[in-house]
Amino acid sequence: MHDGATKPRVLLVEDDRELAGMLAELLADEGYETDAAHDGQRGLHLGLTGRYDVMIIDRRLPVLDGLELLARLRAQAVTTRVLVLSALGELADRVGGLDAGADDYLVKPFEAEELLARLRALGRRDLEGAECLPLGAAALDLQRHEVVLPRGERITLSGREFELLRTLAQRPKAIHPRASLRTNVFADSTGESIVDTYVYYLRRKLGRDVVRTVHGLGYQLGAV
Amino acid sequence: MHDGATKPRVLLVEDDRELAGMLAELLADEGYETDAAHDGQRGLHLGLTGRYDVMIIDRRLPVLDGLELLARLRAQAVTTRVLVLSALGELADRVGGLDAGADDYLVKPFEAEELLARLRALGRRDLEGAECLPLGAAALDLQRHEVVLPRGERITLSGREFELLRTLAQRPKAIHPRASLRTNVFADSTGESIVDTYVYYLRRKLGRDVVRTVHGLGYQLGAV
């Protein structure tokens, strides 16, 4: 399950299985946790249901084309950074990709190093390449699943507590509806109040103000 | 050069397969156990996951250049001695290689005897230098497979116990997932709890705090 939950998670959508395998190995060495899909349909499914820090999407895909996939994801308000791979280097395609909502564009063949550099850049853009997410005056240690208080005290979180807080902290100003938290953090578990329960746990450990309730809309990150 | 029981392990990263084959044979004759990689990517993978006493890396490599590979290994806190091979004898390259963290540099073509001499020298240097890993107030004697307590008392570890503790001590701040310990130390043995068992053995010999449990994530080096 979520063994290395602290690792940045990558969704790789690439139909060339040999290339996909190499990339997966490369990414694993680099400390990423990778899910792979070999066609657009599957990619869409994973992209909508999983939580990823970055996505790498090939432009040409069977079943559902890469740009089409990207557009669909964006239509569903998936804001994850996306790096599009393409065998076509022409300007037109490049523009098309960026138009469709890609954050970066890489032309095949490419150096492994360049891919990694671009991934890091995307991560940095998202403040996720960092080891910690800011939490008001405190910080969330992504490696250790701990909250570091200003005075240096550490409070360890369980896996789910961590996932929830991390999700909130990734977009600190956003209001996160229960439904999306339930989907992203709790894999649509059947209980209706699972999110409430974990908000309760977080508040019990970190104080009432970690999470703010926006009545009727959802939850938002507060301050510790 | 190394303690008699186990052969010294060499990682050879060389894209010229003919040369690689010859070197592997030479090294085998000389009592080394050799893993070979033919491109930088594969070399990086092996270098990060395997344990080697020395690495021989060609400067020019496909996919991931030799110096880049070296820098990457160093960045991941791999401290193994590295001998860089190069067809280019110019000063600039020499400096580049040493900059990138090489311990020695050998220009092609070279005599077999010279390579062996330099390997022995690197082995020796390893003995002089960091022959102990710090373990809080104590230390892990890499030659004798013993833990040296602050008061000078020595506790002998079995082979597996040593490998496990060494792996943890090599990256003392990292959290090591069970799965990776299982792969690296126990060659993916079938039992699920092999890592737990050896953690238990270490704790029994060295006290509860040698190894810290990070629930759901893995183990981390503690203090003795």
Place this chain on the structure above:
DNA sequence: GTTGCTTCTGAGCCTTTTCTGAGATCTCCG
């Protein structure tokens, strides 16, 4: 062969985490 150590497996038990649901409390709005 016997002795002694190491390695590995798996069973049993304990702890922590996860999930569910039900009652108490709160908020909004008429």
Place this chain on the structure above:
DNA sequence: CGGAGATCTCAGAAAAGGCTCAGAAGCAAC
């Protein structure tokens, strides 16, 4: 104010994760 729906709190069951250990199997030295 009062009711409906939303939110909070929490206890307890189930599942997952972790610890301890006994014993079998392997290996090396005597």
